[in-house]
Amino acid sequence: MADVLFPVSLDQALDLLAKTEAPAVLAGGTDLLVQVRQGKKTPGIFVSLDRIEGAQEILETETEIIIRAGAPLARIMAHPAIRDHGSVLAQALAVLGSPQIRNMGTLGGNIMTASPAGDSLPPLYALDARVQLAGPEGFRRMPVRDFIQGPGKTALAPGEILWQANFTKPAPGTCHWFEKVGQRTALSISMVSLAALFRPDPDGRVSKVSLAWGSVGPTIVESPETETFLLNKPLTREVLAGAGDLARQAVRPISDIRATADFRRQVAGNLLMRLETPAKGKRLTRY
Amino acid sequence: MNTFLKTGPHGTAHPETAPPQIGLSQPRPDAAAKIRGTEKFTIDLPGKDDLWAGVKRAGIPHARLISIDTEKARALPGVAAVLTHQDIQGSNRQGVVRQDQPVLVDDRIRHCGDALALVVARDKTALGKALSLITFEAEVLPGIFSIEEALAEGAPVLHPDHETGNILLAGALTQGQGLDAFKACAWEVTISLTVPVQEHVCLETECGRAIFKDNRLFITASTQTPFRDRNETAQALGLSQDRVQVTAPFLGGGFGGKDGITVQTLLGLAALACPGKHVAMVWDREESFIASPKRHRANLSYRLGLLADGSFHALEARADFDTGPYDHLGGVVLALGLEHAGGPYAIPHTHIEGRAVYTNNPVGGAFRGFGVPQVTAAMEQVVDLAAKRVNLSPMEIRLKNCLTRGQKAPAGNTLARSTGIRECLAAVAAHPLWQGAGAWLKKAPAHTLRGCGLACAMHGMGFGPVVPDVAHAKLELTAQGRFRVYCGVSDMGQGNAATFLHIAGDLLCQPIDNIDLILPDTDQTLPCGSSSASRTTFTFAHALTRAAATLKERIVRRAADSLMVDDPEEFTLVPGELRHLTSGRAFPLAVMAGFMNPDERMAVSRYRAPTARDHVTDNKALKMHGVPHAIFSYTVHFARVEIDTLTGGIRVDRYLAATDCGRLINPALVEQQMHGAIAQGLGYALFEDFLTEGGQTLTRDLSTYIIPGALDLPPMELISVATREQDGPFGMKGVGEVGIDAPLACVANAVADACGKRPGTWPLTRVRMLALLKEKP
Numbered sequence A: 001m002a003d004v005l006f007p008v009s010l011d012q013a014l015d016l017l018a019k020t021e022a023p024a025v026l027a028g029g030t031d032l033l034v035q036v037r038q039g040k041k042t043p044g045i046f047v048s049l050d051r052i053e054g055a056q057e058i059l060e061t062e063t064e065i066i067i068r069a070g071a072p073l074a075r076i077m078a079h080p081a082i083r084d085h086g087s088v089l090a091q092a093l094a095v096l097g098s099p100q101i102r103n104m105g106t107l108g109g110n111i112m113t114a115s116p117a118g119d120s121l122p123p124l125y126a127l128d129a130r131v132q133l134a135g136p137e138g139f140r141r142m143p144v145r146d147f148i149q150g151p152g153k154t155a156l157a158p159g160e161i162l163w164q165a166n167f168t169k170p171a172p173g174t175c176h177w178f179e180k181v182g183q184r185t186a187l188s189i190s191m192v193s194l195a196a197l198f199r200p201d202p203d204g205r206v207s208k209v210s211l212a213w214g215s216v217g218p219t220i221v222e223s224p225e226t227e228t229f230l231l232n233k234p235l236t237r238e239v240l241a242g243a244g245d246l247a248r249q250a251v252r253p254i255s256d257i258r259a260t261a262d263f264r265r266q267v268a269g270n271l272l273m274r275l276e277t278p279a280k281g282k283r284l285t286r287y
Numbered sequence B: 001m002n003t004f005l006k007t008g009p010h011g012t013a014h015p016e017t018a019p020p021q022i023g024l025s026q027p028r029p030d031a032a033a034k035i036r037g038t039e040k041f042t043i044d045l046p047g048k049d050d051l052w053a054g055v056k057r058a059g060i061p062h063a064r065l066i067s068i069d070t071e072k073a074r075a076l077p078g079v080a081a082v083l084t085h086q087d088i089q090g091s092n093r094q095g096v097v098r099q100d101q102p103v104l105v106d107d108r109i110r111h112c113g114d115a116l117a118l119v120v121a122r123d124k125t126a127l128g129k130a131l132s133l134i135t136f137e138a139e140v141l142p143g144i145f146s147i148e149e150a151l152a153e154g155a156p157v158l159h160p161d162h163e164t165g166n167i168l169l170a171g172a173l174t175q176g177q178g179l180d181a182f183k184a185c186a187w188e189v190t191i192s193l194t195v196p197v198q199e200h201v202c203l204e205t206e207c208g209r210a211i212f213k214d215n216r217l218f219i220t221a222s223t224q225t226p227f228r229d230r231n232e233t234a235q236a237l238g239l240s241q242d243r244v245q246v247t248a249p250f251l252g253g254g255f256g257g258k259d260g261i262t263v264q265t266l267l268g269l270a271a272l273a274c275p276g277k278h279v280a281m282v283w284d285r286e287e288s289f290i291a292s293p294k295r296h297r298a299n300l301s302y303r304l305g306l307l308a309d310g311s312f313h314a315l316e317a318r319a320d321f322d323t324g325p326y327d328h329l330g331g332v333v334l335a336l337g338l339e340h341a342g343g344p345y346a347i348p349h350t351h352i353e354g355r356a357v358y359t360n361n362p363v364g365g366a367f368r369g370f371g372v373p374q375v376t377a378a379m380e381q382v383v384d385l386a387a388k389r390v391n392l393s394p395m396e397i398r399l400k401n402c403l404t405r406g407q408k409a410p411a412g413n414t415l416a417r418s419t420g421i422r423e424c425l426a427a428v429a430a431h432p433l434w435q436g437a438g439a440w441l442k443k444a445p446a447h448t449l450r451g452c453g454l455a456c457a458m459h460g461m462g463f464g465p466v467v468p469d470v471a472h473a474k475l476e477l478t479a480q481g482r483f484r485v486y487c488g489v490s491d492m493g494q495g496n497a498a499t500f501l502h503i504a505g506d507l508l509c510q511p512i513d514n515i516d517l518i519l520p521d522t523d524q525t526l527p528c529g530s531s532s533a534s535r536t537t538f539t540f541a542h543a544l545t546r547a548a549a550t551l552k553e554r555i556v557r558r559a560a561d562s563l564m565v566d567d568p569e570e571f572t573l574v575p576g577e578l579r580h581l582t583s584g585r586a587f588p589l590a591v592m593a594g595f596m597n598p599d600e601r602m603a604v605s606r607y608r609a610p611t612a613r614d615h616v617t618d619n620k621a622l623k624m625h626g627v628p629h630a631i632f633s634y635t636v637h638f639a640r641v642e643i644d645t646l647t648g649g650i651r652v653d654r655y656l657a658a659t660d661c662g663r664l665i666n667p668a669l670v671e672q673q674m675h676g677a678i679a680q681g682l683g684y685a686l687f688e689d690f691l692t693e694g695g696q697t698l699t700r701d702l703s704t705y706i707i708p709g710a711l712d713l714p715p716m717e718l719i720s721v722a723t724r725e726q727d728g729p730f731g732m733k734g735v736g737e738v739g740i741d742a743p744l745a746c747v748a749n750a751v752a753d754a755c756g757k758r759p760g761t762w763p764l765t766r767v768r769m770l771a772l773l774k775e776k777p
């Protein structure tokens, strides 16, 4: 096993990345060490984010939430600002892996893994999140949906570190919904997931809808057609069934050992049915 | 007498310093070490690991081996030995019934997990490198990957020396008029289904260590069968039995997966090649998945005929099992499946037929339930279909047809002993969960379907009429005045060792702290048969009870003789002492031990479990493979399930099981067995699907082979219908397996209740459930 270096500042970390042979950034290690065990990655040296000042912070400004890449998932999901303004993300992280994985795993690691099944990604897309990358030449910013380029592929250049993700606080009154369909309740990799943000007006019609699906394409799938279809409509069963049909056309699922493409397509549409405006006094329940 | 088992902490009623009492829950003495992680399992035992052994596996399912090139591996620094079949002196064959499995392939590769070569190296890095340097030449043969292919005309034959070709074993049991009786039936219902391969997923994978010194081979292994291993290893490697010693520390799970050879012969071979060196072997999860035996896939096809009044009249049952490339225990699994195919019902006319067939899939072998979960899956569904047809409730039809004591079981054997199935049904019928089912069904939330299911099962105990179901106990009063139980049967985690201490403590009136345990060791302990077949506690407990009586009497008589007291009844054992009741004087056991010579302080006893004498078949092979049994445990399961119509998810909401496993020695352990069995059974029903394609494993690790987690399991309520088995020690019967026989059937019936449909392929994953909902009725 290779050595692990513990830089204490971002600059030092960038410097080490530039100067070492075949380095790998080590955050929680919950993806990386699995790949090392499988022989899929053979880093020459690990550069840990663990002791870098500020790398684990979660910050709130008037308009924004900022999550540093090294923040552990368990802390993000329990953070009051995330609960208040990014509930869709908190809901997703609450069903990511297990307590052990959430204590070790980080948001940066989840984004970098760029898996279509990565549970933080649909919420980050729905929240229109942006990422900030640190490199020898300074910082670059881009929307998360541009950063993720394919399964396991990102726009991160060699020598760069993913520093943070940030999103604008959704307007008050926005509903947050996340659901993951996996092979079991906990410790389960998504077969299909849906993150949804929408704002019902007093008359029940929705303004501002964003939807993002996981595990139904090479990257997270968004569907402007479905969103447009739902705008200014009440979320009744009939309306949602219509949206489901559009969603099924938008997704590009494959069959693998976990699920058939057919299952994924059907469920991607079905999950919208959960957004039905609940009867008075009832809360949305989840499976 | 119904005892309600309660979940929650046990043993609070009973201080650990007092002697345990039969029938009262007692914390397992091994619990603390297991929870703290301080238990010494096979691979944790002290001993210097000089060398590591590992296996080069075939990776192809069927081929004729031409040559193996080990030269590069041998030349690698750090490699102590590279061995092939040419290095084996003995028969190079292992197996319990048919010795058809090579230790190292000498001729034909029959599945991807077959072992081709063995490497012994200084460390794991060198080992891995060396294994990757071994190459081999083979002529690839067409493979057989399903039961149908194995039976097809002109199919390649896996074992040319086997008389019946790809059929390892076939058998039929016919009672009454057999199939002719269908003519008299007013109704007929049928079902066909396939149940999957299930992997044991023991927490502790297969592992062991060995050393060859002083001209003897010493093996420590995670095994359910230390005595059988000794014989098999000796034969395969060409040693006499007395030159092999096998010890079995506590196992981190077995479930049948360690009922037979895993690492033992390989380790023996490695140790022989490197005399004087400790050699260790551990399979990682991936290797365990590929190389270890699994629960057999089975194809089931049933027809049940009823008279107009709803009584069962005729049964036709067909069950075919995929045993993979080797017998392992496939024939015995088939036999037990056939014997139990008709469930706990009185059916006068039956024709039950089945085959275990060879394929190039992973090895099928022993797994908790041993053929019975498979057949129960079909029988209990056909019973529900029948109920619907004759307009009886699932409870009514079962109460009407279930076996009562004195009747013949569907295989033709007479149930002369405790038979509590009717009482189990009655206990479920009286339970609030059953009574409240109707109300619960009506309150299904949006996008959900609710259903309730019922299933019965019976499970025979022991090895059947031919193979001796024997245990020998040895009990010692040590020079220090402690007792020592020499237990020759493995504790794979089920807690039988704790029960032996419990029994010894009760009989000798000693707290468990005063009793030591010697785990299986072929040199020190006596043969006890395997830890399997729901017979482990039954058989050993009898032997132990006799040994305890002998030893107690010897101590008492010795005291009476020494003190010139006429009546030995004046003495009694109390914790740490022998008390003279008339005078009130007490003699520390250490003092008593001092009076006695070592032989006198040791008691030995043998017990053989009762066998069935019924002549139910002329088929000698079936009889040899264990048909029929004499003593059965019974269980009735009830489940409430909720199907999410949007995602196909099935949530088992509540679970109830009423079980007749005789009287309870330690209710806490019975509860643990039932909880575990139901959990594993629900895994079999809903999650666990060991997939292969062309003999290659697709579910290669725990990220794709899905076992249920705590959040997937329902609250379970357990009822004990404690009949008293007249031949059982303290009235008990086996409980290790019966709980896993019914969950799949129970879920199947609940799902059918919810949606009116029954899948042909199990487990019922979300993907299958959603597709089933879409199917036209």
Ligand SMILES: Cc1cc2nc3c(=O)[nH]c(=O)nc-3n(C[C@H](O)[C@H](O)[C@H](O)COP(=O)(O)OP(=O)(O)OC[C@H]3O[C@@H](n4cnc5c(N)ncnc54)[C@H](O)[C@@H]3O)c2cc1C
Pocket: A024, A025, A026, A027, A028, A029, A030, A031, A032, A033, A034, A049, A069, A070, A073, A095, A096, A097, A098, A101, A104, A105, A106, A107, A108, A109, A110, A111, A112, A113, A117, A118, A119, A120, A156, A160, A161, A162, A163, A187, A188, A189, A190
């Ligand atoms: C048992 C188990 C269950 C899991 N369950 C889930 C689940 O339910 N849902 C899910 O989405 N994922 C799951 N995962 C995957 C994993 O836990 C998550 O993706 C986690 O967020 C990864 O974070 P990490 O900090 O451990 O990443 P690491 O393993 O440390 O890193 C992952 C990759 O990203 C790179 N990297 C990490 N941080 C940075 C950075 N700041 N800048 C540049 N590169 C970086 C690393 O070099 C590496 O290539 C599971 C993993 C395991 C082992």
